[in-house]
Structures are given as structure tokens and as C-alpha cells.
Amino acid sequence: MARKKLIRFQENTEKPNLLEPGKPLYETIKGNWHTAYFNNEHPIVVELACGRGEYTTGLAALIPSKNFIGVDVKGDRLWKGAVVAESQGLQQVAFLRTQIQQLDNFFAPEEISEIWITFPDPRPKDRDDKRRLTHPKFLQLYQQLLAPDGLVHLKTDNADLFAFSLQAVKEFGVRDLQFTEDLYQSELMTYHYGIKTKYEQKYASAGVKINYLQFRFK
Template sequence: MRRRKKPGSKEKLLSYEDYLCKEPEKYKGRWKDYFHEEKLIHVELGTGRGQFITTLAEMNPHICYIGIEIKEEVLLRAVEKAVDKGLKNICFLWCDINKIHDIFDKNELSRIYINFCDPWPKKRWVQRRLTHRNFLEKYKYILGENGDVHFKTDNEKLFEFSLNELSYENFRLNNITFDLHHSETNDGITTEYEDKFSALGMKIYRCEGVKRN
């Protein structure tokens, strides 16, 4: 089914010039220049409506955050949250995650968050999963020393797949939980999807994969 776009979303999104980086490829290898700060850079792939990343940015002013999202009407909601909070350590990219290697250079990031991505359940779609080894190879390249991937999902099969892929790509697995909201590793920072799934009594799966040097 074709996604129905909300009229005016594109124009309004593009108007937020202080929060939307329109030509991210120009900052490959120099994102610290964009932020005018020598800080760690954390990226969320598929930032959605932005509850997760704007909460992190508000709590951690010593870190710079970048949220990537392809759906403009959804990204607009995230940008509006950042504006409402007056955040200075965050920006957003309206682009395809498949182009991540054109946006970030080797060792440029400290952390990548992947939250509730599309599970692409059919076998012929497996390479589209954001935890597929082809993507993980790209993440390893742009993550710096001891950089890590934090992954959350409500899909058990995708989680098991992701654990295997992370291991195959030689990431060190940390803090694996099959029921996050009943785990000591739960930090309480949630996404909109997470709140919805948890309210329905669904389990949330989470792990961290640390790049080996």
C-alpha cells in the first residue's frame, strides 16, 4: 500500500533550517564542525516521531545526536519536539539509511541506535533488515574505537536473527535481554512504539553490540 503523505509536511519540515541538515553528504568526515563541538556523536536510524532521541539529547547535553528518517511527515514531529525543548545538540536528516556510507566517514560515530525497525519477515527481504550483515559492515566502518550498536525490537525472530548477525560480524554482545521492561538494564527511555507495545503486554527485546578493534 502506498503511504499517504500529509499535505504541507515537506514545506514545513524544510523550514526548520536550524534542525534539518539538507545536504548531509557535505559533512561527511566533519560532523563535529557542523555541531561546532568536539563531542561524541550518536545516531538513531529510523528516528520516527523523535520521542527517544529528543529525550536522550535533553538528558545528555555533552553528546551530539543525529536522527535519520525517510518519512517527512513523521520526521516533522521529531523536529517539532526538538524545537519545543530548545535542544542545541541535535539535528535531523531526511534521507535513506542505505546512503549512510555517503554521510559518515570512518570512525566518525560513537553509537548507533536501531529501535523497532521493520522486521522484513519474508526470506527474500532479509537483506533489507537494518541488522543484516551488509548493514553491520557499514556500521563497523563508521563507528570509532569501542563504538556500539544498541538494538531494540518487539519481534522475537528479528531479535534472534540480529544476535546471530552481530556475532557473525564479530561484535561483542552485551546486556542481552528478552524482556526489557522487567530487566535491570531498562533505563526507562522509550520510543512511541515501545510505549504502545509495552501497554499491550508485549515483550521488548534489547541488546548491545560493541565493535571489536
């Protein structure tokens, strides 16, 4: 397994759709995604903690009128998403290797039009609450980077994380909040475009309910 990762890391250095330390665009992309990478003015949709990028590539295949960026710190996972994007000819897809808390180093204010948070680590320990991607410090970061009317989505199978997230966004002050604790029995089901990550397929098939919410900042 270690050898496979090393091979993938080496291949990542040669992938034009994967931005990581050491590549020229990595240091200069902030505020320049439309001109330096995508060569269009389409809205930018970001998937945070994207893993293998199933939502990034899935949405890109369905919506050619938008640009999609998957963000994760794990290079071996991003390799998979980059390979899928290449094999499907998805030109409006990029992957960015960085930690979420450093997102403002790579995006200018209002540069993002939409954010997806798909099955993030629930960080169940109380002392880890500030590392949850719906903690107020992250919400403040997203608010800074989202364009006016920008939309945020969260999907998770973890009931505790969902309860924490719902309380956090309500206290933060958002608008157009919609949510469900059972996505596949909800009218909100259409918002997820029928895309399921490998992780979601495993738990949904076992009968675990999928929680979903969406909102805009005031």
C-alpha cells in the same frame, strides 16, 4: 492527510535542524558534523529509522554532553522530531533524511560514537532479510562509521527479528555483547534511559515483551 503532509514537507525546507535534499549542508556534511553543524567536539549518537525521533530528542534532553542525529527517509515523521527539538531548545539535535544504506554518504569513518536501532521494520519475509537493519551488510557499514569502542543498541518487540539479529551479530564477530528477551525484567533496563517510543508504549502496555541487545565491534 495528504494536505497535512504537504504542509509539513514545506515547513521542513525551512527547518535548520533538518537536513534533506536541496539544502546546502546535505551535500557537504560528511566528516563535518562537528564543525559545520554542532560547533563542538561532543560525541555523535545516531538513531537509525528514527521515525518521530523520540529517542533522538529524549536522549538529547537527558545528555547535553553529546550530539544526537535522527535518521529516517520519511519527511513527515522527521518533521515531528524537528518540531519537538525546537520547542525544547535542543541545540545538539539534528535530523537527516536519507535511506540507511546511504549512511556512508553523510558520515566519515569513525565519525559516529554510538548507534541506536529502535523498533525497526522487522521485514518478516525471508526474501527481505537483506533489508533488516541488523543484516551483516548493515553491520559492516556500522563498523566502518563507528569510532573505536563505539556502541550499538537494538530494541524490538519482534521475537523473530531479535533472533535473527542475535545470530547475525554473533556470526559477524562482536564483543561486549549483552542481551535480554524481556528488557523490563532485566538488569539491562537502565541502558534505555526509560525512554519509550509511542510504538513501544502501545505494545509494552499490552504485555508484549521488549527485546534488547547491545554490543561493540571487534
